[in-house]
Amino acid sequence: MPVLDDLQSILVLATQEKVQGVMVDFTHPEGVYDNVRSAIAYGVRPVVGTTGLTPVQIQDLAEFAEKASTGCLIIPNFSIGMVLLQQAALQASQYFEHVEIIELHHNQKADAPSGTAIKTAELLSELGSAYNPQKVKEKETIKGARGGIVGENINIHSIRLPGLIAHQEVIFGALGEIYTLRHDTSDRSCYMPGVLLSIRKVTELKSLVYGLEKIL
Incomplete structure (x- = not known):
């Protein structure tokens, strides 16, 4: 997968891969909602570590993921x-x-x-x-x-x-x-086991799941 600064191009390329595409989002509260919605629209499964989504946005994404039968994980903390x-x-x-x-x-x-x-x-x-x-x-x-x-x-x-x-x-x-x-x-490396677990688990889901405790 090439390194690009355009999300839409990356999502298009991800749909062409033989394995299920997963998008990990550690961006900014202002852009995370649109990022996640775009990924679901392309059938790419989001793992979201960015916080700041409102309850209304989370509910909207849950309904969108459910209709698309696409897994999505929103994880407030990967520790x-x-x-x-x-x-x-x-x-x-x-x-x-x-x-x-x-x-x-x-x-x-x-x-x-x-x-x-x-x-x-x-x-x-x-x-x-x-x-x-x-x-x-x-x-x-x-x-x-x-x-x-x-x-x-x-x-x-x-x-x-x-x-x-x-x-x-x-x-x-x-x-x-x-x-x-x-x-x-004390070090952000503590998040990696949770991130890797989420990447593996999201491919098994058909809807949005909120919280790391739900997949442990």
Whole structure:
């Protein structure tokens, strides 16, 4: 496959290959939706690591992939360790009704909060529990000081600084104790096992799947 700077040309060439074409997208939130939709239209299976897609866009892509019977994977985080953190958070949520998420990334990341933090909050919310019952009437003296709310009243706080790569804390609180789950990325090579697994698995799919945990 030649190296080109035109996606349409690459997709046309991919359809001419004997093996099923797979497109891995690590681009930018502004272009990822069009990239993925174009790939599906050509029958090329997208593996999407770019975050920033809205729920409406994800739903639209899911319907488009379903009609085309074309596999598509949207993976907010390719780290196996992060999937394990999310599973541990789901287990902990059975015993704690107060939880908040802090995500920390490099200052070149365009979207906030991260797709991983949103996914974590969504997974917790799917359990049907209502989190963080208010004990006092809160008042933000600075707008956004308490972060953004996702799902069942889960606050997410975003930090952007040079020197960071990708980090996340899920903090549970109860009377007299704090339980903290944290994942740190020290090198981006940790994503490769998840990327390679996704490339292999997407060729077996006929629709869109959201989240690495769905294919492990």
